[in-house]
Amino acid sequence: MEKYPLYTRRYLEKFYTFGNNDLGEPNRFQTIYIFDLSTDTWIFKETKSKTGQYPEDRDEESFSFSKNFGYRNGGDTESEFLADIWKIDLETLEWCQIDYVYSFYIYTLQTDIYFHPTSVVEDTYLFSFDRDVQDSNYHNLLKRFILRPQTLYRQCLEKISRYPNSRYLIASFPITIASGLNFVN
Numbered sequence: 129m130e131k132y133p134l135y136t137r138r139y140l141e142k143f144y145t146f147g148n149n150d151l152g153e154p155n156r157f158q159t160i161y162i163f164d165l166s167t168d169t170w171i172f173k174e175t176k177s178k179t180g181q182y183p184e185d186r187d188e189e190s191f192s193f194s195k196n197f198g199y200r201n202g203g204d205t206e207s208e209f210l211a212d213i214w215k216i217d218l219e220t221l222e223w224c225q226i227d228y229v230y231s232f233y234i235y236t237l238q239t240d241i242y243f244h245p246t247s248v249v250e251d252t253y254l255f256s257f258d259r260d261v262q263d264s265n266y267h268n269l270l271k272r273f274i275l276r277p278q279t280l281y282r283q284c285l286e287k288i289s290r291y292p293n294s295r296y297l298i299a300s301f302p303i304t305i306a307s308g309l310n311f312v313n
Contacts, residue, residue, distance in 0.1 A: 135191035137198060139218045141165045146191050146198065157183040157200075157214075160221060176222040183214045183223065190256065194248035199226075199275070201256065202244050213254065213273065226275060252278050285309055 135146040143163035162171045175182070183189075189203030189210075201213040213226040246256045254273040278286075285308045288294050288301075298306055 135198075135200075137193040137218065138165075139196055142171075142218075144198070144218055146200065157185070157223065173221055175216065176220065178222065178224065181223075181225065183212070183225075184210065186210055188244075190244050190246040192246040192248045192254065194251050197248075197251075199246065199248055199254055201246060201254065202258075213275070215275075248275070250278075250282075252276055252282075281308075 137144045141164070143165060145161045145163070146157075158175055160173050160175055162173055163169070164171055183200055184205060186203035186205050189200055191198055191200050193199070196218045198216045198218065199213060200216070201211075203210050214223055215226050216223050244256050244258045246254055248254055252275060254275050256271045256273065258269050258271055285305070288305070289309050291297075294309065298309075301309070
């Protein structure tokens with residue numbers, strides 16, 4: 129029997145599980161198994177969606193988590209590869225599809241990667257290792273998707289940190305900016 133990944137997240141004394149398509153359950157994103165650590169019991173809960181839409185059943189998707197949110201993306205069905213991103217709020221168990229901004233290819237990796245692991249950074253970016261097939265050649269790429277715009281403050285910190293002489297000007301920065309730049313011990 130082929131096994132599929134099981135994605136998990138511990139949040140507020142509960143253990144949320146996603147995936148496990150080998151159970152053969154249709155509409156597997158409309159329900160979720162949760163282990164309640166305080167009562168030592170499994171709970172089976174329905175998820176919600178304001179639009180009535182849920183992620184399509186699929187294989188080889190990726191999940192990553194940040195705070196109380198889970199981000200599910202990609203994967204394939206029997207007929208197509210998917211490039212969507214869905215967010216679930218672990219407090220409300222509500223799904224919503226994210227209109228993301230694909231930022232750019234960051235770096236081409238030199239090794240083969242068969243699945244696309246993801247990671248959420250600063251609740252703003254979803255990074256994904258993907259395989260791109262062009263002319264029967266495989267290219268492994270690190271992609272960045274913007275899940276939500278950065279604050280103006282964070283954008284300014286990034287610009288300042290890229291300035292070549294910013295480390296030498298540290299004494300002139302207010303302490304909050306210097307600490308945001310990680311120049312202060």
